[in-house]
Amino acid sequence: MTPPATVGQPLAQVDTPALILDLDAFERNLKTVADLARGRVRVRAHAKTSKCPEVGKRQMALGAVGVCCQKVAEAEAMVEGGIADVLVSNEVVGEAKIERLARLAARARIGVCVDDAGNVLALEAAAHRAGTKLDVYVELEVGMGRCGVAPGEPALALARSVAACANLRFAGLQAYNGRAQHVRSMAERGALIGKAAAAVRMTREMLEKNGVACPIVTGAGSGTFMFEVESGAWDEIQPGSYAFMDADYAKNEWAAPLPRFEHALFVLTTVMSRARPDRAIVDAGLKASSVDSGMPVIWQRPGLAYTQASDEHGFVAIEPGAAAPALGEKLLLMPGHCDPTINLYDWYVCVRRGVVQALWPITARGALT
């Protein structure tokens, strides 16, 4: 894996497409969440977004207790990279994966979520064989209709089945409404998290009334986390995109109590064809910037719009009167969606005031299993 740039190189000389991390903006984003969370909730930053232990270490240096992941392979990459506390904020199903997860717990504190009693038994058996202990969180369905058991009785029953296992520790509840993150209106996002908070409170009370201690309620993302914090129902938040921002999150309404994060993540691209006066073709298409949540947005070039992506090309419309980019000129794109875009690259090219400072390997890129 040859790095795509060298330390000390000016940004303008970095070959394209390249994934650029603006360190000043990135560090301010990290500090914003650390400051807001301090004394109120724990931060467990989501490494499904960053895919990079170097990012996780910087989040932990500002107080995060560890990272979370969605995949065992991501957790393996994080532990390999020196992160000692990893929660797989997701169900892990399948013998091979469960074995790997249980073995990983010999090297770091490992948590996992459950929504099925049979899965609890499979985790217990694997942890027993591996001679390890796993933190297990019962996932509550709080509005996104994906994984998780219903609040109340079903959660209590599952928590009891976890607590009955010798090699599992009932660590609390996972409660995350992913759908709410991208709801544009602040009021609607607040209302969705309000509903989730009621479900969390009701379930926690039921657990404690029944003698099942619930140490941690964890969840929340970059688009809502201050609603979770202010509700008082969560002990830990799991934002990931906040470090980077993207064009889709930029479309949200942002107002107190939520901070608007700075754009720290870019795709550097080169104009590779100027065959038409009203159009430029750039060398970053949908293999360089994921378009699942919309086209990338051109950074600070009025009158230029990235209108369409093919696999390896981007179409840039040039408005009449706009400063047209020359063949060979480089542009910065804000990706539509940071998570799957980062997953297309092997390295962050870390830049400060226009100069490459570091190259961070994206060691969990492609960590699917």
Add this chain to the structure above:
Amino acid sequence: MTPPATVGQPLAQVDTPALILDLDAFERNLKTVADLARGRVRVRAHAKTSKCPEVGKRQMALGAVGVCCQKVAEAEAMVEGGIADVLVSNEVVGEAKIERLARLAARARIGVCVDDAGNVLALEAAAHRAGTKLDVYVELEVGMGRCGVAPGEPALALARSVAACANLRFAGLQAYNGRAQHVRSMAERGALIGKAAAAVRMTREMLEKNGVACPIVTGAGSGTFMFEVESGAWDEIQPGSYAFMDADYAKNEWAAPLPRFEHALFVLTTVMSRARPDRAIVDAGLKASSVDSGMPVIWQRPGLAYTQASDEHGFVAIEPGAAAPALGEKLLLMPGHCDPTINLYDWYVCVRRGVVQALWPITARGALT
């Protein structure tokens, strides 16, 4: 890079998500194009799709003259993997890339496309410095509004500027209408390629009338290539997806003269949550199957539909009365779009009649520059 499976393993035991290549269907697809092209046109299979020299070698064993790519980094991976004839069917702009391309021509026959006279001079200077020769194709704009010069005079002028360079060889015309590939109606696809063929013929005649020999006209994709073959205007075709097929291409109308290719590419996924009776959640989301051209389609499981993807999850709707998949059960998905899906994986898990036969590294995965 640890392989995700082992030779001899039953498909059902392969961990998920995994990229599965059904070798029987894949080999029949390769043979279909080889048979249709034999004696009529050369085949130069597109490695922007396969990203894998092992695939290219099998295409060449059936008669393909080499492969084409969209990126210098892909071409480097192909040459490294033993492919001796590579066309970058795209413009290459930027000093670093052009230097690499010119140096690569010391190791293999390398072609490249141009649509700008300044770019021709940059290629010539780099080839001179590297002491190599490059095959240069003038790209014609034939309907997709992306790169390429207009047919006729502009192409002639650019071909002359190539022919005037000591280290460049004018190799012919690149003429590809990518947009036409996914137009659903056969008649409309045929009409679009008919227009492109007229532009090609007119330009070739103008070149030859002006004493500029045009050795090869190259282009065409999996959705149209027999129209190009039957027009007689192309000498070489560049299909890539035909080896794999995908759910988007399956929506095209297919009839003579075009063969309907077999689905040879799948994402194997596991049901990881069955919290609701009418829904299954699988462990392949948009980081496992690119959704730019639509959701993946579930293979041979009536009543199940993949309706929505989040980053690491797929939502599967279960119709009333359908055989519901159990927790832990594995399903095969046909990706919506093969090219960007393959680019998410490091390995093809090659399977024949349900048993892993080989693991092919996707060495040009992430080859962006």
